[in-house]
Amino acid sequence: MTKKNYRRRRFVRVTVGAVAILVAIPLFVGVYSLFKPLPKGISTQSDFVKTDDLDLLYDVTYEDKNKAVHHEQEIVETMYEVIDHAEDFLLVDMFLFNDDYNHDTLEFPTLSEDFAARLVQKKQESDIPITVITDPINSFYGTYDTHVYKKLRDAGIDVIETDLSKLRDSNYLYGGYYRMFLTWIKPGGLKILPNALRPMDDKVGIGSYLRLLNFKANHRKTIMNEKEAVIASLNPHDGSSLHSNIAVRFSGDTLNDLLKSETAVLDFSGYDTSKIKKYEVETDKNTGEYEISLVTEGKIREALIDTVNEAEAGDSLKIGVFYLSDRGFIKALKKALDRDVQVQLILDINQDAFGNEKNGIPNKPVASELMNYKNPPEIRWYKSHGEQFHAKFMLHDNGEDSTLIVGSSNFTRRNLKDLNLETDLVVKSNSDSEEMISMNEYYDRLWNNKNGIYTLDYEEEAEDSIMKTILYRIQEGLGLSTF
Structure with missing residues (x-):
């Protein structure tokens, strides 16, 4: 082997090794860390x-x-x-x-x-x-x-x-x-x-x-x-x-x-x-008009999508959320719209964060996508005065029975796919129960601006930006954001 061939082969080996160390191995570690086993007791749903x-x-x-x-x-x-x-x-x-x-x-x-x-x-x-x-x-x-x-x-x-x-x-x-x-x-x-x-x-x-x-x-x-x-x-x-x-x-x-x-x-x-x-909690006799279940992490996503999938023509889905971006949930919403489910969303404008201005991602591009769908939902923006509409909930009502999912989790990949730690409660009861009536009254107050100005028409803050849509999809898919 000539010295020239030896140097060439050595260069190739060094280059392959460097690429493995700087690209392939970190990528493998990163992908593994995206799917590695969760700690014990994480991503659970309790019995109702x-x-x-x-x-x-x-x-x-x-x-x-x-x-x-x-x-x-x-x-x-x-x-x-x-x-x-x-x-x-x-x-x-x-x-x-x-x-x-x-x-x-x-x-x-x-x-x-x-x-x-x-x-x-x-x-x-x-x-x-x-x-x-x-x-x-x-x-x-x-x-x-x-x-x-x-x-x-x-x-x-x-x-x-x-x-x-x-x-x-x-x-x-x-x-x-x-x-x-x-x-x-x-x-x-x-x-x-x-x-x-x-x-x-x-x-x-x-x-x-x-x-x-x-x-x-x-x-x-x-x-x-x-x-x-x-x-x-x-x-x-x-x-x-x-x-x-x-x-x-x-x-x-x-x-x-x-x-x-x-x-x-x-x-x-x-x-x-x-x-x-060793702590002991006081429990009751499992009687009452509300059925409740604790859901955490990825089980919240399952509960949300399952609830959307159960909605039939004439049912209503009322959603209020600070961030909406999870692709699986958005896909489920579109299918519900195709089944003639009435879908209403109150969304934060994503423009304020403790005095700093934000760019409207992800809610602006997601809202635009939904409103351009063949069967669009109804969307209103919560009017900001520097604060945020920081709620996270979804209410399904079929006229007789209601399901409410409420808690810490935004409707994003990070919040719903076993990445962040999150805790929500699923509540089921008759639609005429006191708290479900309260929930509907709360939502209608915001939606219809009863005795105050809470929300704005979609058109007042609508934005159809291809660049923001591309940026949102990249950030959502790769985790390159805080939402």
Whole structure:
């Protein structure tokens, strides 16, 4: 073999090896991490049980005829009641629990501080065990200890950040490279980048942004004691404090399912759950007019699509959601429209995020797609005053029976396909039950602008942009976004 041939073969081997290390192997790792086994206790649906103890809760922002903005809120106060009523334990799981926003240019109610103070007060008065689960975004992925964390921990309250590395990788093309080459860069080092969450604060580390780019989260919003629980779309986050939200408070046997679901998160996050596994909840005799089932992660998607598929001609589907983008759900909606199901959607405009302007993705291109379908639905936009229509629910009504799915999950790939952690409740009852009547009245109030201005005609904010449609489809398919 000549030296020239040897060098050529060596170059080929080196090139193939480099491509394998820099492209093929990270891609394999990324794809594997998209489909790897889920932690035990994740993506579950509980059995349906009956209860009479169930209340739907609404936070609503609207304008009156004089353009004055009003905020009607009841979710946080109900959560405070759960705290106050606790006698044996409190277990809280909240995605955003901080005061992160630009304090130099904006001002919001001190919701995170007030919520933390309520927990601390309960701990000081009763000394019951209180455990708070949250997402690493609150400390910018380990860059700093927040004052909320410090306040809670100083009072003897356990605060646990979810170990997101155990979850599947939504942004899988990046995730393979991150897992192979970048995990060694710690959040506290190389603090040379501006803090995107708190612009007025000190700079943060490169490692924090590298973790952020994985675009995954514990997105749950739950609070429970031994007698009752609330599952919500609300975060105890100052910048989110004026959002329009929805929640459900309930009691009964399903509390056991919620407790197991939250214990699973603590288990894979390295927390000693031996004491939590000894908690006992008060259950009823499985009687009542409401049948409820706890659904988490991918089981939420199954419940949504199954419910849409069950809708027949003349039935109604009423949807209100902050983000709508999941392709399987959109496909199911189109088939329902073809069956002459009446579909109404109230969507956030996706233009505001804590003082920052957004581009309308994904709701604008998805709404355009649906309205250009051969059998279009009815769509209205929730009118924003800087806040968000942050609710996440779907109501199916056939005139006799109703099914409501409500909770933390947006209708997106990340929220519905076993990537984020999410918690919803499925509620079934007669259509003339008190809470289903309440739900319809709430929706009709928003849809028809009763005693205020809540929603806008589709045409007022319609946008038919090919570029935004392409961008949405790329972001949804590859996980290259925060929705």
